[in-house]
Structure formats: structure tokens, C-alpha cells
Amino acid sequence: MENSRTYTYYPGCSLQATAHAYDESMQAVNKQLGLTFNEIDDWNCCGATEYFSVDALPAYSLVARNLSLAVQSNGSQDLVAPCSACFLNLRKTNDYMSKYKDLNSQVNQALAAGGLSYEAGALNVRHLLDVVIEDVGLEQIKTKVTKPLSGIKVAPYYGCLIVRPETGYNTEYPTHLDELMVTLGADVVDFPMKTHCCGGHMTQISEETAYELIRRLLQNASDYGADAIVTLCPMCQLNLDAYQNEVNRMFGTNFHIPVLFFTQLMGIAFGLSENALGLGSEIIPAGPALAKIGTVDEQKTRERPKRRDKKALPMPSMDSGGNE
Template structure:
């Protein structure tokens, strides 16, 4: 049975994040999902508009929700800010009847009305990992990501405040990458902020935040950082050169969308997935994908410790340390290794 969702691409996926849109459409087609793009959608206002004038900001987002066809009750947005704005607008209209009345009064000027709760707003990553089991995802894998060392980076908005994953130590993207055959590393900064629009306000602070993320990834010797947010991808990719000049570093880490990695594993040609649009070239990633290393032989298992031996410690609680298994139904995560977080250097002088 084909799953149908309303689709809100948002502004960034039509320009700098076009690779996200192209790869998401290609992947969901392979999974049997039909996307119905909202007709005449408008910008969600990003994050700034809500700090300027609340009522027009909510009305702007509610207009997109009101335009969703009545036979669809779920909307998916790949952009984390777009997803959050739709989720927040729907929730706050339901919680505050006065807000709902004011927003619908504004929408009435365009002969529109939105009933809060009618449409469930969802992030693209949520749809992939919640509506499909790891086994269903793995069944579509034609060319596993064997030999690729990948780190998942969520940023702050994707997992806060509404994610069903742990807000500080999410693992759903790691499980997805593992199902695709990649070697997943334990990137402890996965939910840290990338700085957002700080590059336009305070470049020195922004570059330090980006350096912090890139230096940790470099120490883990990753082939790529895998993201689910256009803002995160832009900051880590487009400003990597400025960060190198600022600190005297030499980072060359491709920043790729999780949908691009899914597409490669599904056997979809890179051109259809938007490869080549990134600033830091992903050619080395594609070369490893085209020519994976030979499969390693399964190592002989060590004998189990005798029952009379010392007891194993209890698993750590999510959000308070390393979490390899978050629930009984989830497949265990197998991280490659852990490396301590680096110390930020002083800005290079001269």
C-alpha cells in the first residue's frame, strides 16, 4: 500500500539545499511513498519572524497547514526549522484558543481556515525511521555503505523539543546508517548547535562553534558528517574554508544529507541524489562507495564469562552517558570507537 503525505519542501530546499530535496524525493519513491507538494506554499518565516511579530508569524505558517488537502492528515518537512514551525503553530493554536481565533481571522482574508490538530507535522527523518523498520530499510539496500566511516549530526532543532528520540543523545540516525551497512562512529557532539545564523551576527563565535564540531569529527577520522538539517549542512559545508583560515586548520570533511546516504545504499545514481552540489567535495566518499573494501571475515567470538564471574554494570541512562541500546526492540548499536573531545585552540594571530 502506498503511503501518502503532504510535502512542504521549504525555501532552502529550492536553492542551497536542493540536494536534500532531490535525494529525499528519490528515496521515498524507492520506499513507496507518495509526496503531495502543498500548492502555493509560502516561506515558514524561519526562526527570525517569531521574534519580530508573533501573530503574522503564526498566520504565515498556519496558511501552509490550511492549504493541505483535506484527504491528507500528515505533512512532512525535511528542513528542521520548517518542521518545528509547523509543529509549534499547530500545538500552540490547540493550546491557546485566542491565538487560534486571531490566526484564523487573518487566514479568512484569503478564504482559508485551519483547525488545530487536523494535520500532524513530521520531520523527514522521523518518517523514515518510524514508518519503516530497520529490516524494511535494509531490504532496499543494493549497494551497502561498507567501508564508509560516518558520524550522524542532528543539530539542535531536529531533536528538540518534539523528537521521540533522546534530546541529548539521539541514536535513530545511527541505527539508520547501520542498517545501510556503514561503520558508525560515536560522535558525542551530535546534538550540539551549529550556530544557526550566528555567522551573520558574530563570525568569531560562529567559527568557534563550527570548529568545535569539525575538529571532533576529524579526530574520529570520519569520511563524512551526515546531517538532517539544511542550516547545519550550510554552516559546516559553506563555512569550512573560513574556519580553516580562521584557525589554521585543514578540515576537508564532506557534509552530506542522510537521504543522500540512503540513496547510495539503495543503488541510486549520485547525480539523482544531488552529489556535486556540496562545497567540500564528496568525491572520496563516492570512490569508497564505488570500490568498497572486501568484506572482513567474522572474528571468532570470545567465550562467554562464567556465570560466577563479576556482574556487568547496568546500562547508562539515556542523556547521561554512552547509550548503545535505547529500548528492547531496537537493534544494538555498534560504534567503532570513542575519542575524547578536543580543546578549542586560540585564534591564529597574524
């Protein structure tokens, strides 16, 4: 049996909510790979992608608090973040505090108000995919495959966040996720837009702009014959999955492409149960695509109820008298 590996773990907000399937499938796969993730106590939100544009110093301080707590946990110096936005913020803060002395001083002054401090560079911030590829390795992963993903065509979608730090990725055309899918037995299609932005939180600001960005990605995957899109970013998964029907309504398209986390496909290839991998929580049902593998029953993956039209949502009463 392989030696177990232990890491300090920062889950981030998404894996506790909309991306719970990512967390569930990751934990299930970790057991198969001998990985132990020790969650940081009392961690806080990383600020997502917007806070740094609002007020930089509080944003860096917010992230640095997590770094400080990670060091205090006396765990591994490798801090793992499965969420690409969390990974970018943690990595950026760690690197910038090392590079810019004034920022380091100001952030530590803010941390001191809470009885904390952080020595820049004390941790090695890593994405989950890096751990899987670099520490476990494709050869070891291949030995765990009991049900190859033969018969399904997948488009590996990295998104724009994971390739921003200098982590050894080809920023224009990374291949780590592609290689992992091939190892699992999947048919990997070319996906030229694999690092294009999904729009992030633009869905809350300009639907027209956001839906066009999502449409382009879905169209690109469809043009290359993908049965499913596989990703490593909660925001990317949410946008392409949750807003796919909205895109169809706006543009008159007919996309039905399930968007899954790479850990879910790893779990399927390892022979793990659908429930353990959070399958069925996606908006666009994965059953038809996964049925092509021959290991997943299309009828078992439940379909989500259709969301009501926005115009049908009840509006609150604006009675000036304050009465219902």
C-alpha cells in the same frame, strides 16, 4: 511489492535552493520506498528561525497559512517537512494553537483576511526522518540495500532543531539517524556534539561566533575519525559545508570533511546514480570519502571552484553625482 504511502508535503525554501540535493535525493529514495509526497499548492516560507523573535503573531499566522493550505489539499493528515526549521515551526504552530485559545483565535482572525482558517490539531506534522524510520522501518530499508556503505565512517549530526519538539527523540543523545546509517552498512562513529547548534544564521551577524560553533563540530567529528558528516537539516549542511574553508582560514585548521544529507547516503546504498542524488553540489568534495565505499568514483564528483577572497569582491561606485 510494499504498499505505497501518501503524504502531504511541505518542501520549504531551502529545498528549492541551497538544499536542492536534499530534495533530489529524497525524491529518488521515495520511489524506492514506495512513498508519494503531494506538495502543498502556493505554500510560503515558514519564517525560518528569526521571525518568531521579531513579531510572534504574524510569524504564527504565516506558518498557519501553510497548515490551512495543507488541509485544503485534501491529502494525507500527515504533513511531512524535511527541513528541521520548517518542521519545528509547523509543529510548534500546530501545537501552540491547540494549547492556547487566544493564540488560536488571533491566528484564525489573521487567516480569515485571506479567506482561510485552520482547526488546530487537524494535521500530524512529521519530519522526513520520522517517516523513514517509523513508517517504512529499518527492516524494509535493509532489503533495499544493494551496495552497503562498508568502509566509510560517518558522524550522524541531528542539529538542535529536530529534538526540540516532544517527538520521542532522546533530546540529549538521539539514535534514529545512527540506526539508519548502521542499517545501510556504514561505520557510525561516536559524535558527542550531535545535537549542538551549528550557529544558524549567525554567520550573517557575527562570523567569529559562527565559525567557532562550526569549528567545534568539525573538530569533534574529526577527533572521532569521521570521514563524513551526515545530517537531516539544510541549515546545518550549509553551515558546515559552505563555511568550512572559512573556518580553516580563521583558525588555521585543515578540515576537509564532506557534509551530506542522509537521503544521499540512502540512495548510494540503494545503488542509485550520483546525478539522481545531487552528489557534486557540495562545497567540500565528497569523492574521497565516498571512494572508501568502493561504489563511487572519486574522480566523478566535481570540485567546486574556489570562492574569491572577500577583499577581492568589486565594490559599487558611490559617485555622489549618480554617474558610473
